[in-house]
Amino acid sequence: MAVVAASPARAACTGPQALESRVKLHPSAEAWTELGNWFGDHQQFSCARDSFRAGLRLQPKSPQLNYLLGLSLYETGSLQDAIDPLRRSIQIDSSVMKPHLLLAAVFARLQQPADAEPEFRAALSIDPTSTMALHGLAAALGAQQKSDAVIAALRNAPLDEELSLDLANAFYQEGATVDAVNVLSKAMASSPNSVRISNELVTLYTKVSRTLDAERLAEQTYKAHPDDVSAQVSYLRILVLNGDWGPARPVGAKLLTEAPHDFDTLYLNGVLERQESDYAGARDHLTEALALKPDQPSVLANLGIALSRLHDPAGAKVQLEKAIEFGNTEPETHFELSTVLRTLGDSDGARQEMLRYQQAVKEKDDTTLAVSKAAEAAQTLQKGDVRHAVELYRQAFAAAPKNALIGYRFSSALDQAGDLDEERTVLEQVIAIDPTIALAQNQLGYLDSQRGDYASAEQHFRQAVTSAPRFTQAWISLAATLGVETRYDAAQQAVARALQLDPGNTQAQQLSHDLAAAQSQNQPAKN
Amino acid sequence: MNSSHWTRRRLLRALPPAIVPVLLPRGLRAATQAPPPAAPFSKFVDVGASAGLTHPTFYGEDDNSTYILEVMGAGCAFIDYDNDGWMDLFMLTGRRLESVPPGDSNRLYHNNRDGTFTDVTERVGLKDVGWAMGVCVGDYDNDGWDDLFVTYYGHNRLYHNNGDGTFTDVTEKAGLLLPGIHYASGCTFVDYNRDGLLDLFVANYLDVDIVNGPRPSMQIPNCNYEGVPVNCGPLGLPSLRQYLYRNNGDGTFTDVSKESGVGALSGSYGLTAVAVDVDEDGWVDIFVACDATFSYLLMNNRDGTFREEALIRGIATSSDGERMSGMGVGVGDYTLDGHLDIVRTHFYNQSTGLYLNDGKGDFDDVSIKSGLSVERRYICWGTGIVDLDNDAWPDIFIVTGTVYPELNRTFPSRFPNKTPRILFRNLHDGTFAEVSGDEAGPAIAARHSSRGCAFGDFDNDGDIDILVMNRNEPPSLLRNDAPPANHWIKLRLEGSAGPGAAAKKDGVPHSNRSAIGARVLAHYGGKIQAQALTSQCSYLSVNDPRLHFGLGQATTADFEIFWPSGAKETYKGLTANHLHTIREGKGIVPGRPFSK
Secondary structure (H helix, E strand, O other): OOOOOOOHHHHOOOOOHHHHHHHHHOOOHHHHHHHHHHHHHOOOHHHHHHHHHHHHHHOOOOHHHHHHHHHHHHHOOOHHHHHHHHHHHHHHOOOOHHHHHHHHHHHHHOOOHHHHHHHHHHHHHHOOOOHHHHHHHHHHHHHOOOHHHHHHHHOOOOOOHHHHHHHHHHHHHOOOHHHHHHHHHHHHHHOOOOHHHHHHHHHHHHHOOOHHHHHHHHHHHHHHOOOOHHHHHHHHHHHHHHOOHHHHHHHHHHHHHHOOOOHHHHHHHHHHHHHOOOHHHHHHHHHHHHHHOOOOHHHHHHHHHHHHHOOOHHHHHHHHHHHHHOOOOOHHHHHHHHHHHHHOOOHHHHHHHHHHHHHHHHHHHHHHHHHHHHHHHHHHHHOOOHHHHHHHHHHHHHHOOOOHHHHHHHHHHHHHHOOHHHHHHHHHHHHHHOOOOHHHHHHHHHHHHHOOOHHHHHHHHHHHHHHOOOOHHHHHHHHHHHHHOOOHHHHHHHHHHHHHHOOOOHHHHHHHHHHHHHHHHHHHHHO | OOHHHHHOOOOHHHHHHHHHHHHOOOOOOOOOOOOOOOOOOOEEEEOOOOOOOOOOEOOOOOOOOOOHHHOOOOOEEEEOOOOOOOOEEEEOOOOOOOOOOOOOOOEEEEEOOOOOEEEOHHHHOOOOOOEEEEEEEEOOOOOOOOEEEEEEEEOOEEEEEOOOOOEEEOOOOOOOOOOOOEEEEEEEEEOOOOOOOOEEEEEEOEOOOOOOOOOOOOOOHHHEEOOEEOOOOOOOOOEOOOEEEEEOOOOOEEEOHHHHOHHHOOOOEEEEEEEEOOOOOOOOEEEEEEEOOOOEEEEEOOOOOEEEOOOOOOOOOOOOOOOOOOOOEEEEOOOOOOOOEEEEOOOOOOOOEEEEEOOOOOEEEOOOOOOHHHOOOOOEEEEEEEOOOOOOOOEEEEEEOOOOOOHHHHOOOOOOOOEOOEEEEEOOOOOEEEEOHHHHOHHHHOOEOEEEEEEEOOOOOOOOEEEEEEEOOOOEEEEEEOOOOOEEEEEEEEOOOOOHHHHHOOOOOOOOOOOOOOEEEEEEOOEEEEEEOOOOEEOOEEOOOOEEEEEEOOOEEEEEEEOOOOOEEEEEEEEOOOEEEEEOOOEEEOOOOOOO
16 A cells, blocks of 8 residues: 555655555555655655655665665755764665765854765775765765865876866865965866866966966966956966956956956956056946956955045045954055045054055065065974974974964974974964964963863863864863773763764774773772 | 766866956056157167176076075175276175175276276175175265165175275174174165264165975965965065164264154065156155065154155055065156156066156156056066266166076076166156167077166266176176267266364364255256265166266256255256256355266
8 A cells, every 4th residue: 555645745746657556556665666766756755755665664674775765855855854864774784875965065054174084095995096075075074174184185196177177176275285285286287278277276376376378378378268258367367467458458358348248347447447447447447347246355455455545535445444443454545545545634544554565564574574484494394304394493483473273293304303391382372373273272281281180181182172073182182081090981971972973993992992991990999 | 867967066167266466566558669769879789708807796596596595686886986087896796595606796997097907805805705695875974975875685794985996894893783684785875864974774674594495386375476486575575674873973874663662663575676766855764675574664754753755655566566576666856857766676467667756856757658658568677767878868677587597497597597688768748668679789689587777877978878787607897889870978976074084173063075965957948957976876776976968969957956954056057068066055066077
């Protein structure tokens, strides 16, 4: 008999006569699966869902039906509901890739990249070459700011266009700009006609100050794809950036004809006109661009400058102040605002803005110095000159004392140099700047435990796992510390979490074993 | 499953807005080039080789560099060391990083008065090898003989002119020998406290460690350019402090950096230093071109201290607030408004900066308006606002050269190792037109990697010739063959201060004997032109101390002289085509020989 005959939803679902007859006359999991698949093929996902549910009632341990139910729920947008059947499918048979992929996709869409990550990894363990799984894993890791993990995942993977972009971006985020450029250059060589890769490589070249390479590539792509607006925009952007106004003019004019209402068209033409002292033209195009994106700080700043040059200091003041309000961080905006305020007779305001300008410039210089010194230190450390590296990191951190990352790297070098006292001092500075840096908290916990201050160590380990709940080593450290404090239950919970994150972790396995043994030995004493 | 889900991220696509702010600081415009006036212009011929300037000026390697100091080059000077009325030439040199080439040394070339020079370096006691940077000239002991101060990466040197054709290194005795390695660059003698004695300002560039310092690298952000590993800096390297030494009048100096406020300056990479009274208050100020950072303008407080006001006076940056790579400095009055304007040379893609002085020491960046911004292809160094064709309107001359020789391999057309000279002719309306080599002679189009240049009349023929320091080549000596129809006039100024502390004795203000810091207004043909007598100018170099005014068709000129002591004197009806020697308080006096 039809199991779902009474369902009102089912009433709206009508499949092919043969399939409908089959589920009515000989209801079986297979028959429902067949009908559900028919609905799925015809985009009737609610009907498919009901069919799969009916099938599951007959065969609840079918991994396939659980998967299909999850899929149909995913397609109807019931993401949360899709999780359970997908998990069941995996529990029943974890060797099938699709449920892992789908569950990962569900988590990704739910903005839970940390949960998506292990499912993508599971999928890849089944098929290491799965492009889809690699894309997903890269996305999940990227969303968690784990650029190093993206690199590890993709470095030896077969790269398509998308994966190349992911890997290049990860390298860029990690400061490995040469690698980033190499990845995209290879992708460009593989897909010489790809405007997208070209545009991204142009941008990357620009970011790493290879503006001539950027211009050369943008020009090539522009000439090969003269009707592609994105190629035109990319070329115009680099020409404007390089101050090559001669070739920029016709490209800007072409864009104004072919994509007159495009934001980039209006913005870049406005900047070009401003640079060429056509302030009225700049004002008009930047105003149009602003209508499309009202909170773009760069547009506001350029418009402010154009108005200032057009002797409209009041108008300029409004735009420049907005630019700063919306996040423009360029020191020159403060400089221009100072000039405008002086013109308006606001001497105090002008002075304040000039001070902000100077401060912003100083911060920029300090950052440049710190980043350069830190890069030099890393290079020196690689060569094995720990002492020199420590000095370079010291200079870097002194130049940017609010940069927690440089501080942490400094502390690592001190650790290598064996200067644990200064390492502690620096780590304390680091967590004072940013208490969520789990690596620093973990290391401080380690140093505390080394000198027997387990209470303080526990605090730091707890901070570490709070900031980074998937930080296996911190869980193990916390468990060990709790064990030393004979708080075995809490210790076991912590090590269990570590094992949950990394079931094969031998250190955690051993610790779990040791904790159990110690707990059994100490039980009578506690009583 | 919707496959678009898998390709949802476009992180790199998010980058373009991030670079947009980079677009902000530019504010340059290709000015319309007006045709130059029909009147003939000067022709320049490089007579360096025939004049005997045959020693190469070693400075790093030609095709690569490890550290920034290898590419910074050095200055050169016009100095009449033997007071014979003919300008001698002093060339600074560097070395290779790992070695000293045979024969390498700073060189003094004695003027043979026949268009040739003789190398007298060893004979006069100036043989020295090192990373020399800047030179300034002044008679610090008021004995009537110009002395030399040379800055180095290493230890600076003060050479006392003994008046007998020799020099003595008196650095230590004068109290100017600092312990440790310093990277001094610009220097200028300056009587900042108006006691008639030349004090000394020394600019410092940056802190570079040529043993363990960072080397060209793609991994270190400030150690590559356009994707090519190059020498690191200046950004990313620590800056250094600046120094001011007060002349004690007994041949020694006291470091007054702290009490003068100069020592507190920080954050900029100092290069050329020029002492000039920009606000016309009778007290000499100091302008320092700084590389990639804010330039300094030290305003004289008239009480032994300075206040730094470059930013509020509009000369620290471009008009957009962009920090420029200030290398060289020229001072002159290109608009003939009687005020001293400043030209400052810059890096690739940066217009040479022209700053119009309102007479109160406030400047307006007119680089675009003047037409200078049309030329942004080269790294520019030595410069001057000088009237080359004697048409009564000062022109602008610039020498150029790369700091990244490695780029030539990758981008030979965009970044060649050797680049031409740049000449802007004054169009008499506040604008300039670039003059090509075809118009001004092959010496202008000739390509070198030049640094310092100095302006002076080596052959006493009534026009301004140009001495150029070329990296790893012999110097150029550009003989100016100016249009003969135009007239000119020269002034040699001599302060009345006597040797040592005698300057203070009689209660009458006395200027240092070299008259450094003097400001002169020339009135001729209905025009007025300001000039200053400087101890250093251009790029770490020294110009002929005889002030030269092109007069066009005018045959006489009147002068107002604002002596560094604060005294003012007026002279009327001085005849053209002559050198006039004026001694403070005494008037026109017989001077050193001058023959055309």
